Amino acid sequence: MLKNYFKTAWRNLLNNKLFSFINIMGLALGMTCSLLIMLWVKDELAMDKFHANDSRLYRVMENQFFSGAISTFPSTPGIFAENVVKDIPEIQMASQFLWEEEPLFTVNDTFDKEKGRYVQKDFLKMFSFKLTKGDVATALARPDAVVLSKKLADKYFKGQDPMGKMIRIDNRENVIVTGVLDEIPKSSSLKFDFLMSFDLWAKQNTWAKDWGNNGPRCYVMLAPNTSLEKVNAKLKGYIKSKNKGSNVEVFLQNYGESYLYSNWEDGKPNGGRIEYVRIFSVVAIVILLIACINFMNLATARSLKRSREIGVRKVVGASKRQLIGQFIGESLLVSFMAMGAALLIVLFILPSFNALTDKQLALNFGDASFWSTIILLTLLTGIISGSYPALFMSSLKPIVVLKGALKINPSAAFFRKALVVFQFSLSIILILGMIVVYRQIDFIHNKNLGFAREDLLFIPLEGELAKNFPTFKQELLKQPGIKNVTSASSSPLEVGSSTQGVTWPGKDTTKLILFSSNPISYDYINTMGIQLVNGRDFSNGYGTDTLNYLVNEAAARKIGYKDPVGKELTMWGDKGTIIGVMKDFHHNSLHVPIEPLILRLVKKDWGYGSFVIIRSEAGKTKQALASMEKMVKQFNPGFPFRYNFTDQEISKTYKTEFTVNKLSRYFAFLAIFISCLGLFGLVTFTAEQRTKEIGVRKVLGASVPGILAMLSKDFLRLVLIAIVIASPLAWWAMHKWLQDFAYRIDIGWSVFVIADFAAIAIAMLTVSFQAVKAARANPVKSLRTE
């Protein structure tokens, strides 16, 4: 019997190649999309979960209370870890963990900057990063230990055993290799080429040893069977117990969860990457559903053609259940064929998808769980798409269908139309979403940041450069292609540090106000291209400018001076004067609003900051780079020349959004394409059904455009209904997405006009392609076929 079903199904597929192609292709594309998203989601969900102690590993989070708001950061005082293990017995181990640093490694003649982390002695015992050489228990015990990746071991000690060898760091310290790391699993969000002792770093950064300063991250491991609530309760007032005036509270977040749940608002978790996981899961389901609907639509439409078979099968004794089984079986057959095609397509485009999403996803053919997922997905798709046609067809009355006078059942026709509306609504939502995402990204990309991001470069201020900056600046300015040079503590991308240590006469001392602060050297305003609304820039001509301040408009508002220029301001105990007000510019990402900012000149004993910022002459980037390289090599021979373009770096900070932008474009395109495939099939079918009617009408004098209109009208109406349904839903969804940006576009009506027009145009194009063919057919021919 199965053989009989299979033969019938197979011959039906072969006899209707166009419909079979549309069905299989539509499903395959939908499945491709679902598979890719499933791989991505699975990968995201598995991030950072591979550590053996997963359930006991936590990240220390800090709530900071300023101006009535709570800001949450993963930063702690640098002495938090060593104290908390002693003070709270439930915390079995703890390790500070520094942001990525890039010190200079030198071994004989080989030198380069390497990216890695400063951690503490228990780090490798807490986390499951394996060593190929050395012992996790002791590798980080000595303060001058370094653990290298295989890559670095090969780079500096080619062909030798690196263990026990010495490396010079930043031309300042010597460290000893105590271990070599195994490959870091793909599913680790922490990536590093070396691990060194946090103490080594802290020696140079004594500020980190103060309970009042926060910066380094801290990870802890709880003892087995410890209640998180209990530990969190103990931690709440912990920092205050060490530092009376503190206004921060710490708590723990599970390390495995911190990758997906990284956003905080008002001290509570507020999404993060998990939102993209959710959005894309929904997109995967939606696109698969759209593809299933194609199948349902075409199958029910085609049931007219198969009604005789159904009638005959019933007459010779098929039960309804057997028929349902047969038709579900057929859709499973199609579904399996589509899955085959989908797997091929996925194999083909996975490399590009990986490049786009910055992942290393792979189809794991050797894995039983992979196959069971695939089979489950195929069965599900087959059953969903086959269920309605099967129910519909199996309940056709044999006497009716055998009489050959099966009329289009009005309820089935309604259902089919509803499906088309549903399908197009989903597509329109995706198109609308795509346009909004595109516009928002474009907005970010081109937003006037308040400073000139083009032709702006920055390089680290390090080594000899840090000591001889004024001479370096003088020399560099003489070189071709260089327009301005300055230095600052923060890069143009982000002013990372902030302070409460700002006072002025009349300040309400009960309120804690946080100011971003960026000590700079001369010519900062010129180099950055910041506008002054009032007052003047720092200048060599005024001897005492080291005690003066530039504030941005936001800071001026917070301070409350009506006319701030010339008024008194004290920062870190230095009483001085506000000499100018800067027009607000984006000193951080567009995800956050512009915060109050104070600029001051670096003092003699602070050095000149961490970055040299250089403006090149417009269009002379090449010369400027050559000049910079020449001068850096001359002043800093032991360091490699590294530079950053500000505009490129800014773009990089929106990487996720760019990826989403691209993906949303592909998915929206796919959705509308699959929907149109279905529409195309339906129109073809309708035209086929109405060949005779069209013929008769033409014989009676109907024109081609008239017939075209007749065939298109119904479909156009469906698309219009879809627009009405989709528009508010899309508006709501995109409005929510935009809330993630402090600076965002308005979803204007033009978005809807574009999306709706596109949907109508695409649908009409699809419909007319077949309709024109039907309308222009020779009526004599079409009537003769009856």
Next chain:
Amino acid sequence: MIKISNLEKIYRTEDVETVALNKVSFDVKEGEFVAIMGPSGCGKSTLLNILGLLDDPDGGSFVFAGQEVAHYNERKRAGLRKQHIGFVFQSFNLIDELTVYENVELPLLYLKVGADERKKRVEEVLEKMQIMHRKNHFPQQLSGGQQQRVAVARAVVNRPRLILADEPTGNLDSINGNEVMQMLTELNDAGTTVIMVTHSEHDARYSHRIVRMLDGQVVLENVMI
């Protein structure tokens, strides 16, 4: 074998009610060959469909092989149908996607007859209908007469006790039509009960008895000698 009494069938559409069968009663004995005749629209096909358990009546009683079946549900009717009844239609109603062999085999598949037995029976009946040489052809590749022979083969392959034929010769020329009538007669001679709807007095003469209908009622029964 069949006993119907006061059988009623009413078709209701939005505004019209059509009484297709109005208190029809008659019996058919095992092994009989009955022809039903009457003008177009008088309810012949409706009656045949009810007799064939394809449709259910709105009133009256229908006893088939000793069981009251008027109110059987779809599943029970399908069960009886595949066991005991074979159909032949005016418009052959073969499945286009199946070959001659596969079309004839279909009822046996639904009866869950074993593979060997199935092959034996299908070939036997194809032989008898002289269509064996065409067993791997698809219906479109056959003439009308050949198609109807396949349809008859399919109707008898499950060895039914009752064959229902609705204008089996309606789409055939007289030579092919006579051939089909010959087959039905042979089957009847072998013991199968045959009920046939026809417009042709010539075909009706093959039967033992003619039931004449008018406006949903039986008006006359003539017994042939």
